[in-house]
Each structure stands twice: as structure tokens, then as C-alpha cells.
Amino acid sequence: MEKAEALAYALRLLSQRAMSRARLREKLLGRFPEGEVERVLARLEELGYLDDRAFAEAFVAARRKYGPHKLRHLLRAQGVAEEVVEEALAAYGEEENLEAALRVLRRYSRRQDKAKAVRFLQGRGFPLSVALEAYRLVKEEESG
Secondary structure (H helix, E strand, O other), rough: HHHHHHHHHHHHHHHOOOOOHHHHHHHOOOOHHHHHHHHHHHHHHOOOOOHHHHHHHHHHHHHOOOOHHHHHHHHHHHOOOOHHHHHHHHOOOHHHHHHHHHHHHHHOOOOOOOOHHHHHHHHHOOHHHHHHHHHHHHHHHOOO
């Protein structure tokens, strides 16, 4: 009976929002014994309802307002394994990175101040080189 309860609870949580294995494990451990939790997690993985690779890829795709440094930090906080994080970010190439930085900077109200604009982009997780290039391109757009 407990297994059915744990599985139903896990499915209910996953229907509300996608989660990493570690995050779901944490939530389940608050209600069910560890052995039961591990069996439920294994079953969800078998069924394809729990997949950290798919979770990480979707997480990155949904957060294009952040650079790779911030995304790496956020995924690690979700308990995603380092190798999975790096695979998900590998698709986040230099060109996509610059495009995302440009989108963010175009909406930033204080983009006239180079130091503030670059710091803002770095705070969003973009590397310094990308932040500087985005600033240069936005300035070109605005002047030309």
C-alpha cells in the first residue's frame, strides 16, 4: 500500500512541475522510508517520467535569460550531476550565449552605462567576454 501511495505522490509532484531526481528524492524522503523512495524513483526512471538529462535540457531551454555560469549554478542547486549539467550546457554554444545576452541587454534600462550593463550581464551568468561583446553590439545598433 505504501508503494502505491509513494508512487502516486511522486506522480502528483511531477505533474505539477518537472524535477530532478535529487529534488524529488528529497521531497519523498519527507514522507516515506528511504527504501521505498529508491524503489519509486527507479520505477519512475523505468517509465521515463524521471530523467535528469531531459530535465536539465528543458531547464536550460526555458531560462535563456541566463548565461551558462548561472545555469550551471542553478542546475547544481537542483541536484543534477556535474556531467549531466555539462552535457546540457554544451548545447548552449557561443552564438546562443551571445544572442541571449543581447536579448537581455536590449531590455535593460541602464544599458547606457557600460560598467553597469556589463556587471548586470555578468550577474545573469554571462562570461565577461560575452557581456563586453553584447554591449559593443547593442551600442552599434543604437548608433547606427
